[in-house]
Amino acid sequence: MKNLAYELLKKCAGLPLAIIVLGGLLAVDEWKTIHEKINLHFSDKSDVSKVLALSYDDLPWHLKPCFLYLSSFPEDAEIPATKVLYMWIAEGFVLLNAYDKEREISMEEVAEQYLTELVNRGMVQVRFKLSGKIKSYHLHDLMRDLCVSKALQESFLSILNIQQDNETENCSASMATKVESSCKIRRLSLNRNVVPSLKASRRTLVHLRTLMSFGGVTWESKQFQSIFKDYKFLRVLKLEKLCVMRSLPKSVGDLIHLRFLSLAGSRFNGLPQSMGNLVCMEFLDLLVGEWVRFCMPNVLWKMRRLRYLRLPYDFDVKEKFHGARKKLRVGTLKNLWTLRKFSPKKCDVNDVGKLTNLQKLTVYELNKMSNYPYSCKLSIFGNIEKLLEHKSLPEQLRKLVLVSSQLKENPMPILEKLPHLVVLEWRAAEGAVPHLSRLGIVRCPKLRVVPSHVSTYDI
Numbered sequence: 131m132k133n134l135a136y137e138l139l140k141k142c143a144g145l146p147l148a149i150i151v152l153g154g155l156l157a158v159d160e161w162k163t164i165h166e167k168i169n170l171h172f173s174d175k176s177d178v179s180k181v182l183a184l185s186y187d188d189l190p191w192h193l194k195p196c197f198l199y200l201s202s203f204p205e206d207a208e209i210p211a212t213k214v215l216y217m218w219i220a221e222g223f224v225l226l227n228a229y230d231k232e233r234e235i236s237m238e239e240v241a242e243q244y245l246t247e248l249v250n251r252g253m254v255q256v257r258f259k260l261s262g263k264i265k266s267y268h269l270h271d272l273m274r275d276l277c278v279s280k281a282l283q284e285s286f287l288s289i290l291n292i293q294q295d296n297e298t299e300n301c302s303a304s305m306a307t308k309v310e311s312s313c314k315i316r317r318l319s320l321n322r323n324v325v326p327s328l329k330a331s332r333r334t335l336v337h338l339r340t341l342m343s344f345g346g347v348t349w350e351s352k353q354f355q356s357i358f359k360d361y362k363f364l365r366v367l368k369l370e371k372l373c374v375m376r377s378l379p380k381s382v383g384d385l386i387h388l389r390f391l392s393l394a395g396s397r398f399n400g401l402p403q404s405m406g407n408l409v410c411m412e413f414l415d416l417l418v419g420e421w422v423r424f425c426m427p428n429v430l431w432k433m434r435r436l437r438y439l440r441l442p443y444d445f446d447v448k449e450k451f452h453g454a455r456k457k458l459r460v461g462t463l464k465n466l467w468t469l470r471k472f473s474p475k476k477c478d479v480n481d482v483g484k485l486t487n488l489q490k491l492t493v494y495e496l497n498k499m500s501n502y503p504y505s506c507k508l509s510i511f512g513n514i515e516k517l518l519e520h521k522s523l524p525e526q527l528r529k530l531v532l533v534s535s536q537l538k539e540n541p542m543p544i545l546e547k548l549p550h551l552v553v554l555e556w557r558a559a560e561g562a563v564p565h566l567s568r569l570g571i572v573r574c575p576k577l578r579v580v581p582s583h584v585s586t587y588d589i
Contacts, residue, residue: 182276185253195223196244197253200269201281201289202319202342208257211264212468213392215241216413216438220365220389221340238437238467261529261553287317320344340366358382371395377425383407393418394440400425400448406432413438416445417471431459439463440470443494447476460485491524492531507553510535520547529553 189197196218203209215238218224224241245264248254256267269277281287317340338361354374357367358381365387375397383404391408392415399422406429414433417440418424424445430436439460447458460469461481469485470492482491492509507529513536523530527548532541532555545551 179272179276182272185251186276186280189251192223192225193244193247195221195286197248198277198281198284198286199223199317200254201274201277201287202317202340203269204321204344205271205274206268207344208266208268210266211245211256212438213413213415215245217340217366217390218244219437220412222365236467285315287319288315289319289321316340318342335361337363339363342366342368343370343372355379355381358385361385363387366390368392369396369398373397375399378402378405380404386410389413389435391415395419397422399423401427401429403427403429405429409433409435411436415440416442418442420444426458428459431462434462435465436463437465437467439466439468441472441476441494443471445476507531509533515539517541517544520544523548526550529555531555531557533557 186194186197199214199218199221200209215224218241219237224237224244226235226237226240229235230240242264245254245267249256249264249267253273254267254269256264259265278289282289315335315338318335318338320341320343341357341361341364357369358379362384364385367385367388367390370392371394373396377400378393378398380402381404382402383406386407387410388408389410390413391411392413394415394417396418398418401416401424405427409432411433412435414430414436415438416424416426420443422442422444424442425448426442426445427448430439441458445458447456449456458477459481460466460477461484464484464486466485466488468490469482469488470490471494472482472491473494482488488506490507492511494511506524506527508524508527509531511533513534515536516539517532517535517537523544528550530545530548530551530553534557545554
């Protein structure tokens with residue numbers, strides 16, 4: 131066994147990443163099997179790239195597209211776990227078997243299992259939340275090279291990284307030419323201002339399923355319109371941090387297969403009524419720039435398959451008929467798993483009680499929430515000065531996060547009356563309570579961490 135371990139390590143050429151990946155392989159397969167695979171495919175000479183390639187070849191069939199999908203993101207990008215999991219779901223990569231259905235395991239939980247397996251195999255590097263769940267992850271440079279190479283080799287993805295209209299950089303075999311010539315492109319990742327170069331490619335991209343844009347460039351309206359007119363089979367559309375100061379066009383309602391739409395950080399200022407046509411939508415992130423006043427049609431209630439919804443900071447509800455109700459309807463979204471930036475001033479609080487599958491709720495402006503009887507997490511943002519009485523909070527509240535609350539009254543007499551509360555996070559801005567000289571924490575055996583600038587001592 132010792133000699134076998136030495137032989138395996140020789141193939142890694144001392145590279146930590148290769149050793150980690152090899153450890154991931156050994157964790158899921160017999161040592162002799164891995165050694166035989168290495169000897170079968172590789173020469174005696176150490177070749178780190180082939181060791182990494184074996185980690186991909188050894189993946190189960192259901193994990194290969196999930197791994198290749200990560201090549202869509204730019205080099206050194208911190209990839210938000212939640213969004214990628216929903217992209218996998220939207221693409222149809224995440225499947226429930228009979229056992230999952232019998233145990234009522236959700237699509238989100240299965241997707242998390244997929245990600246955990248990639249982590250255990252050493253193929254992605256992760257950052258964790260305080261709760262222990264994965265917050266984001268990224269690919270090592272060598273692993274990303276493998277990921278991009280395999281994605282292009284298997285015609286899984288095309289990447290356009292264009293600096294000027296007629297100049298392509300860092301694109302193997304000129305991806306601009308590939309976009310022109312191929313009619314089988316299903317996924318396209320755009321870096322910088324690439325729309326002018328796509329004009330001639332409209333006919334070759336008619337079967338596009340995923341379109342991601344990176345770079346935060348300004349697009350002209352005519353260029354922008356082509357996305358919604360020419361790519362009718364889109365399932366995933368990521369238009370984040372775009373400097374497009376207008377509403378989404380009416381033609382977005384023609385993308386009836388769309389399951390994932392993110393406008394996070396962009397300057398879009400509204401949605402058309404035709405958004406109600408997108409009944410397959412599962413993930414919708416409308417958190418545009420904080421200073422943007424957003425115009426929202428009251429049609430989201432039609433998206434009954436929606437599982438994740440993040441609302442804008444500031445929005446007005448637009449009704450089709452004058453004089454109709456002015457609060458956003460969400461009570462029909464029975465499959466909703468996560469609802470973020472919920473505002474009782476803009477939405478009907480009574481609707482929340484109808485969301486029987488809701489697991490995570492973040493409230494932007496506090497109001498009475500006692501009519502929600504299910505187990506949930508609650509995040510409260512902004513200046514509230516005083517916490518609501520326990521009778522006004524969700525009956526089975528498990529986790530409470532207070533952000534920039536500026537409380538002036540002690541909340542503990544209220545918090546101690548929440549029998550299901552397990553996690554309390556109290557976030558203050560950097561430099562807050564500068565004159566604090568003593569903080570006592572008693573009977574808190576599961577305290578995970580104390581801020582580095584706080585001195586500790588034993589009582």
